[in-house]
Amino acid sequence: MYYALSIATVAGINIICVSGLTLLTGFTGMFSMGHAGFMAIGGYSAAVLHMHLHVPFLLAVLLGGVLAALSSLIVGVPTIKNRLTGDCFAIAMLGFGETVRLLSSNIYPVINGAMGLTGIPKKTTFTVVAAFVVVCLFLLHNYTKSQYGKNLVAVQQQEIAAEMMGIDTVKTKLWSLALSAFFTGMGGALFGFYMTCLYPSNFTSTKSTDLTAAVVFGGTNSITGPVIAAALLIIFPEVLRIFALWRFVIYGLMFVMIMLFKPEGLLGYKEFSIRGIVGWVRKIPARVKNLGRILDRAGGKKDG
Numbered sequence: 001m002y003y004a005l006s007i008a009t010v011a012g013i014n015i016i017c018v019s020g021l022t023l024l025t026g027f028t029g030m031f032s033m034g035h036a037g038f039m040a041i042g043g044y045s046a047a048v049l050h051m052h053l054h055v056p057f058l059l060a061v062l063l064g065g066v067l068a069a070l071s072s073l074i075v076g077v078p079t080i081k082n083r084l085t086g087d088c089f090a091i092a093m094l095g096f097g098e099t100v101r102l103l104s105s106n107i108y109p110v111i112n113g114a115m116g117l118t119g120i121p122k123k124t125t126f127t128v129v130a131a132f133v134v135v136c137l138f139l140l141h142n143y144t145k146s147q148y149g150k151n152l153v154a155v156q157q158q159e160i161a162a163e164m165m166g167i168d169t170v171k172t173k174l175w176s177l178a179l180s181a182f183f184t185g186m187g188g189a190l191f192g193f194y195m196t197c198l199y200p201s202n203f204t205s206t207k208s209t210d211l212t213a214a215v216v217f218g219g220t221n222s223i224t225g226p227v228i229a230a231a232l233l234i235i236f237p238e239v240l241r242i243f244a245l246w247r248f249v250i251y252g253l254m255f256v257m258i259m260l261f262k263p264e265g266l267l268g269y270k271e272f273s274i275r276g277i278v279g280w281v282r283k284i285p286a287r288v289k290n291l292g293r294i295l296d297r298a299g300g301k302k303d304g
Contacts, residue, residue: 005126011234012129013190018214018230019136019223020183025212026220027144028176029156031090034075034097035184036207038068040104040200042185043192044111047120050193052110057123061132061189068185069178071100076177080170097208105200116199117192124194132190136183140223143179152176153221184211217258219265229266 017039024030046064049055055063075096079089105114112118143149151172154162163169192198214233218225240250258266 007235007238009124009126009129009194011231012126012133013124013187013194014211014214014234015133015227015230016129016136016190017184017187018211018218018226019140020180020187021211021215022180022218022223022226023140023143023152023183024176024180025215026222026226027149027152027156028173029220030173030176031086031212032093032180033090033205033208033212034093034095034100035180035211036203036205037093037097037100038072038181038184039188039191039207040100040198040203041071042068042188043198043203044104044117044188045185046189047117047192047198048110050123051120057121057193061186061193064189065182065186068188069182072177072181073174076174080173080177094205094208097203097205101200101203104203111198114200116197118197120192120196120198122193122196124190129190129194132186136186137223137227140183144223148172148175213255217255217266222265225266 017035020038021032021035024032042061042064045067046060049063050057050060075092079092084092104111107113144152151162151167154165154167155169155172159169162172188203191202195202210233214230215226217233218227218229236254
């Protein structure tokens with residue numbers, strides 16, 4: 001039971017991090033390969049604030065997200081103002097993530113460099129993570145449905161047309177990057193308070209790739225798709241442990257199958273909603289009746 005709860009907690013933290021990247025990549029169309037850097041900034045900042053400055057746990061987590069958002073301006077202002085898009089922006093973000101990791105490997109004695117920051121109090125619980133997931137998804141949903149969210153989609157679909165309609169594309173992209181960094185920074189802070197230690201090796205480019213893969217795997221322009229994918233990408237490797245080394249082959253094959261048969265992602269542009277699920281459940285009796293009629297007709301034809 002404890003093991004399952006532990007996996008669920010890590011999956012929840014991953015959902016918070018991916019929700020931020022969903023806003024940037026899924027709705028704004030800006031691919032990032034360096035969001036692990038924001039996780040590191042949020043995690044280390046929150047831990048230092050709590051351990052050395054005695055800032056309360058929840059406030060430290062929020063401040064970790066704020067500092068991650070502010071740090072996004074360091075890379076965001078020069079790249080976005082100079083119109084870097086696509087692969088160029090992704091590579092710039094990759095460089096930012098690696099810079100943060102290398103800096104964290106060489107900062108002594110506050111975070112102990114490559115030796116890692118240990119002795120962090122274990123404050124993160126499943127209940128805390130679940131509450132953060134609900135709040136983050138609620139805020140993300142409301143933001144994407146607002147006029148600001150519509151501006152993001154406009155920038156993603158046709159940036160030049162969005163500018164002609166009066167949308168400040170630079171400001172819109174900077175806000176998207178800052179908000180995504182805020183969510184990811186909070187995820188990194190919760191991660192640090194759960195693992196009770198932080199090492200630069202926790203925030204490599206592989207971690208950034210995993211976060212981006214969850215967005216693509218789940219489907220762009222969808223919130224629930226990347227959320228489901230973020231949880232599955234944490235749960236599947238644990239479930240596949242029984243296959244030993246073959247689990248990595250199966251894990252990779254899963255991505256290949258999705259890209260071949262569902263290139264738009266798991267849900268694509270669709271969303272799960274309580275109203276939709278209730279409506280689907282209500283239609284089950286009618287679908288069963290239709291199935292019965294089809295079977296009766298097929299049986300009648302056979303007898304004839």
